[in-house]
Structures are given as C-alpha cells and as structure tokens.
Amino acid sequence: MSHDHGARPELPARARLTPRRRAVLKALDSCPGHFTVVDLYDRARKVEPRISLATVYRTVDLLRHSGAIRPLVGADSPAYVRCDPHHHHHLVCIGCGAVQETDLCGAPSNAELKRRHGFSAQSHEMDIYGLCAACS
Ligand SMILES: [Zn+2]
Numbered sequence: 001m002s003h004d005h006g007a008r009p010e011l012p013a014r015a016r017l018t019p020r021r022r023a024v025l026k027a028l029d030s031c032p033g034h035f036t037v038v039d040l041y042d043r044a045r046k047v048e049p050r051i052s053l054a055t056v057y058r059t060v061d062l063l064r065h066s067g068a069i070r071p072l073v074g075a076d077s078p079a080y081v082r083c084d085p086h087h088h089h090h091l092v093c094i095g096c097g098a099v100q101e102t103d104l105c106g107a108p109s110n111a112e113l114k115r116r117h118g119f120s121a122q123s124h125e126m127d128i129y130g131l132c133a134a135c136s
C-alpha cells in the first residue's frame with residue numbers, strides 16, 4: 001500500500017486559504033515520503049518567493065489540526081508525513097526515506113490497558129523504522 005493516496009491536503013474548515021498558504025499546500029503535494037518544515041519551506045519558496053519560514057510553520061500547525069499531516073514518532077529531526085484520517089501506522093525506510101502506510105496494528109487493546117493499568121486509552125502513535133522491499 002503506497003502512502004501517496006492522492007487526497008488533496010486540506011486546511012481546517014475555518015482557516016482562510018491565502019496565496020501563501022496555497023503555496024504551502026502546493027509544496028506539500030510535491031513532497032515525497034516524509035519531510036521537515038524546512039524542506040516544505042524550500043519547495044514553497046519556488047511557488048511563492050516572498051513566503052516566510054514563520055508562515056510555513058503556522059500552516060504546518062493548521063495542517064496538523066486538520067489531520068492532513070502527522071509528525072513522525074522517533075525521527076531524529078522533527079519530520080512530518082502526509083496522512084489519511086483512517087487508523088494506520090507508518091513504515092519508514094531508513095535507506096531511501098519512503099513512507100508506506102500499514103493497517104497492521106500491534107497496540108494493546110483498550111480493555112487490556114484498562115484491566116492491567118486502569119488506563120483509559122484514547123489514541124496511540126507508532127511508526128516502524130527499517131528497510132523497504134527495494135532497499136533490503
Ligand atoms: Zn499516514
């Protein structure tokens with residue numbers, strides 16, 4: 001299953017789509033696998049040369065809230081991936097940087113967490129690092 005599902009990244013419904021934010025969305029469209037805010041900034045500047053890094057950071061925040069992108073857990077530098085809202089985890093290739101989605105999930109069940117720890121789980125995050133089929 002490829003991570004490139006073709007869905008257009010969207011801002012939260014109430015966020016205004018300014019030309020500069022549009023440049024960030026365009027840049028996001030061309031981003032492969034995972035990326036950093038600076039990667040996104042470099043791409044957005046080619047579309048909209050006057051864009052500032054601060055604008056890119058703010059747009060990234062908006063995109064996180066809409067669920068269009070998600071931070072990768074355990075990456076060395078803060079990195080993001082484009083995401084679908086359905087439940088899935090990421091297989092991140094440390095060789096080529098490709099990110100695949102998987103619906104396999106090894107997280108403990110809510111019932112088990114409740115029973116063993118008295119903990120009420122709401123969500124969990126897990127990304128798996130290794131080598132993709134092409135790199136291994
Ligand atoms: Zn994803």
Ligand SMILES: [Zn+2]
Nearest residue numbers: 093096132135
């Ligand atoms: Zn790879």
Ligand SMILES: [Zn+2]
Nearest residue numbers: 088105106107
């Ligand atoms: Zn899961």
